[in-house]
Amino acid sequence: MIVAFYKMYKNRNANKLPVSDDGTPVPVPEESSFDDKRRIELFLKDQIPNTVAVGGYVAIAAITIGCLPLIIPQLKWYYILAAYILAPVLAFCNAYGCGLTDWSLASTYGKLAIFVIGAWAGASHGGVLVGLAACGVMMSIVGTAADLMQDFKTGYLTLASPRSMFISQVAGTAMGCVIAPCVFWLFYKSFDIGASDGDYPAPYAIMYRNMAILGVDGLSLLPKNCLTLRYIAFAVSCAINLIKDRVPKNVAKFIPVPMAVAIPFYLGPYFAIDMFLGSVMLFFWEWTNKAEATSFAPAVDSGLMCGDGIWALPQAVLSLANVKPPICMKFLSRAVNAKVDTFLW
Incomplete structure (x- = not known):
């Protein structure tokens, strides 16, 4: 945000927002x-x-x-x-x-x-x-x-x-x-x-x-090494953002955005699957008809995202077939985790 504000302040005379303080009409750029x-x-x-x-x-x-x-x-x-x-x-x-x-x-x-x-x-x-x-x-x-x-x-x-x-x-x-x-x-x-x-x-x-x-x-209530993992994740995300901002654009487009990577962990895997399938569809759409994709992709994206239409049907089919995830992950306190390890071993 600080960098963005500095750039806006530096280019403040290049593109002004037509806002009037006294209620009088304001000039609108001719190119609008x-x-x-x-x-x-x-x-x-x-x-x-x-x-x-x-x-x-x-x-x-x-x-x-x-x-x-x-x-x-x-x-x-x-x-x-x-x-x-x-x-x-x-x-x-x-x-x-x-x-x-x-x-x-x-x-x-x-x-x-x-x-x-x-x-x-x-x-x-x-x-x-x-x-x-x-x-x-x-x-x-x-x-x-x-x-x-x-x-x-x-x-x-x-x-x-x-x-x-x-x-x-x-x-x-x-x-x-x-x-x-x-x-x-x-x-x-x-x-x-x-x-x-x-x-x-x-x-x-x-x-x-x-x-x-x-x-x-x-x-002290956090699990063992939890804070260390958070420090590492924070440092890695900052490094990836810095590298993405510094390398050429043709290289930066292949580097993932850490915030985008974090969203599926926050909202669940259905979001990642939706975004992946939507990105593939948009890629082929732009490949076959770039003008049509530019005009209609936002409307199609909005409809699919609001209706959650991509992953809803496969998820329903998997639920009817009683398919369970291949991995079960649990987060336990240190004391409970020690008891579970003792019981398993």
């Missing part, structure tokens, strides 16, 4: 098409004043700081204030990355809040509960920023007013503040939420709680 001129005109006509944005954020922060400690006494006001001070930077990063990749990392930034604020509170002051609550606050801010930016992008493409879209977002959020707790309370009273053998085991709740415990109690 009629559709682009129309979109820019409508998108910039109903801008949301900065005072409204900053004032609304401050008001929401004040309400949160005043109300959340009443619900969760361990969550002190300064923890929430720290989260709201840090959140705009992370929200910008998430919105920027989501606009480029359509992949929101709100949960990752929430985990950062778990570790930082949970460790800050400490075990003696309810650090686990404080970390989980701070995670919820951070994910709400960062996730909403990415969703809103995606909606603005859709509004720009469809000639919708940004102000009307923002008002709709506010109305929908206000409805969610009432509807979501009611739905949760209905499930909570009707089912045994969190039971491993129930209809709603809530596996993410266990995962996030364990992460909060890890953030409070430290790295």
